[in-house]
Amino acid sequence: MILIVSQHAGEHSTEEVIDWLDHKKADYFRLNGNDLIEHCNFKIDVANNEATLSFPEREIELSKVKAFWYRRWLSGAYHYSKYEELMDTPFNKMRFSQKLNSELLKIKEYLRSSQKEKPWLSNMEKVKVNKLDVLQKAKKYGISIPETIITNSKEEVIKFKNEHGSIIVKAISEAMMLSKNGTSYSAYTAILTSEIIESLPDKFYASLLQNTVDKEYELRIFYLEGDFYGMAIFSQNDNQTSVDFRQYNHQKPNRRVPYKLPKSIEDKLTLLMKDLDLNTGSIDLIKSKSGDYVFLEINPVGQFGMTSGPCNYYLEEKVADFLIEKSA
Incomplete structure (x- = not known):
């Protein structure tokens, strides 16, 4: 059973x-x-x-x-x-x-x-993985990660922007979602512009900053017990989704296609998943214009239909078969 x-x-x-x-x-x-x-x-x-x-x-x-x-x-x-x-x-x-x-x-x-x-x-x-711990472990296994700092200081934000040019801000933990009058509101990754930085107080609530990765496309990878099912998302072709594809354009959806990671990247991600004691999860990467694979984060219990459907992976059946096999 x-x-x-x-x-x-x-x-x-x-x-x-x-x-x-x-x-x-x-x-x-x-x-x-x-x-x-x-x-x-x-x-x-x-x-x-x-x-x-x-x-x-x-x-x-x-x-x-x-x-x-x-x-x-x-x-x-x-x-x-x-x-x-x-x-x-x-x-x-x-x-x-x-x-x-x-x-x-x-x-x-x-x-x-x-x-x-x-x-x-x-x-x-x-x-309930710690995003910061996961980033550090990814780097340990030779996987590229964005330059990342956490700070509550406007001065440090200015220094970080001067060093990297374009920077983003995102949640340290999970992104929050709120609802009101039947409408949902979610926190997204966003560019931290000079105007926004200028409006900040000298000290503010701790925030996670990263350099902006010049991306060719985004990758969502579903991992199941050693197997990788990848999808490329051409989010950079639409201003609405270029920073965070979760700001979906329902009128003109991003193009999404099956994607096979290089074996060297799969091997490193396998080591990371084993270190985290995870046998499944959704992995977010960026393929940069310089050709690098940049690791962002892992959601151990994310919805995987968005990868399964466009790529015809039938992941739902694969998960069912896995459970049936393990229960035999």
Whole structure:
């Protein structure tokens, strides 16, 4: 049996893999983080390392699960929105939400630790990678990275821009997304112009700066247990997407084509993934106009449909086959 550990919404890649599992008549079950609150009765016997999840349609014994796929778990805002009426101040609502999240987090961590000897696609303990640590390790394995600094000083920003000419600013951790009145807003990588720098205070919140890489095209690479499925994105041909292709132009989408990395780059990326203890993930690179492959970051649990569809890789079926093989 396969257990898919996920969240209840926003999981397009997960749902398409499940379609293939259904087609292949695989034995699987999907456990969303909110199921432990809303949809099942469960008992975890810690002393005997036994756990049973009782749903109306099925009872799951963890001892009978042969393979796991970790996607995500629970939206950080879940408890805040669900129980906000219990608290009368924003601070208490936030603290209460954080406490409930931490309680469920410990259950999730125990799920992994108690079953860690079994096959897992995506190591639950490693999916929250530190972007800075990953950049440093990439360089250790001979992979080019942008010049990168973190600073809170306007003076240092000016020095960095004078040294590199064009520079960008991006999130140190994951990019934030907000919603209002049915519209979503996301933080993007952006050019830090002289005008923006001039408007900065002398000290500001810590920010990550990198030199702008003169790119020929961007690369999104899906990695699955030693295999690479690459896609070139010609984002630089459109001013809207030239800095960050995630600022999608839906009227005139970027051209996207299958791409094969040089073996020397694949070998270095394989060493990096093994060092990070990741057997899958989406890797972002830039092919520079000088011919260099410049590493940007890894998303261990990113959606991979955007690579699968345009390149006809059928990654959803490949993931399903991987899980079926590991659960045999």
